[in-house]
Amino acid sequence: MKVIGVIGSGQMGSGIAQVCATAGFELWLYDIAHEPLQKAHKNIETSLEKLAAKGKLTGTEVKEAMTRLNITSKLEDLKACHFCIEAATEKESLKKKIFKELDALVEPETVLATNTSSIPISQLGAATKRPDKVIGMHFMNPVPLMALVEIIRGEKTSDETHRKTLELAKKLGKTPVTVKDSPGFVVNRILAPMLNEAVWALHEGLATKEDIDAAMKTGCNFPMGPLALADFVGLDTCLFILEVMHKGLKEDKFKPCPLLKRYVEEGRLGRKTGEGFYKYIA
Secondary structure, three states: OOEEEEEEEOOHHHHHHHHHHHHOEEEEEEEEOHHHHHHHHHHHHHHHHHHHOOOOOOHHHHHHHHHHHEEOOOHHOOOOOOOEEEEEOOOOOOHHHHHHHHHHHHOOOOOEEEEOOOOOOHHOOOOOOOHHHHHEEOOOOOOOOEEEEEEEOOOOOOOOHHHHHHHHHHOOEEEEEEEEEOOOOHHHHHHHHHHHHHHHHHOOOOOHHHHHHHHHHHOOOOOHHHHHHHHHHHHHHHHHHHHHHHHOOOHHHHHOOOHHHHHOOOOEHHHOOOOOOEEEOO
16 A cells, blocks of 8 residues: 545645655545645645654655645546545535545545544445445544544445554554444544533533633543534534434434534634634634
């Protein structure tokens, strides 16, 4: 495995591309438009330079990583990739479309992985003629700093695909954990209801947003309060994950708080829009 393709140049996709290029893989980063690709390329370079300034990389390693990083708005440039990781917007229809196109493009032995945070892997695998080579590879945000990767096997994922994915995660310096194919997997199965409950506490006037976050930071030793974390993740992403779990698991504890829905409807999505539960300076 020498060449990796990453589909989607947003925060997660660019982070995955960065760790792959840093680990020595030739990397093709694809997005439908060139502008976000150029932004991702610059952000990756800036991120690597910051790591070099902290002594975690050498200047030579930064240059070599950037040399291995290729950006493209032509999906056919991913044809020679040995392993593809989809990191597009968390929409099932979009992901299925991408998987279907990749399935027809890449070599038969190429593994198709998805960075989905909640969509069942088996449903994505069903969009291809190679469900045995479809697997979940859920990175944590921010990818360059977080060690965990959830490896999710679909109903038809083969042992060989699982082995290759575990091997890749370790080569990227990550700690993989294997979980069953269930809505939300492990991390979001636990995290999303906690974030939602914090929103309910604010919605019901239990405390101010500042005090809710301060209580969890000082009382539970969290590095970030749940409302600030929801802003960091993206309120639209939080809502989508809760809706997927509520629909798939049919339990009221996953029912999104009305306040979360209202903020998303108003376009207050968190850090990426400059305002969520808190306001952010661009």
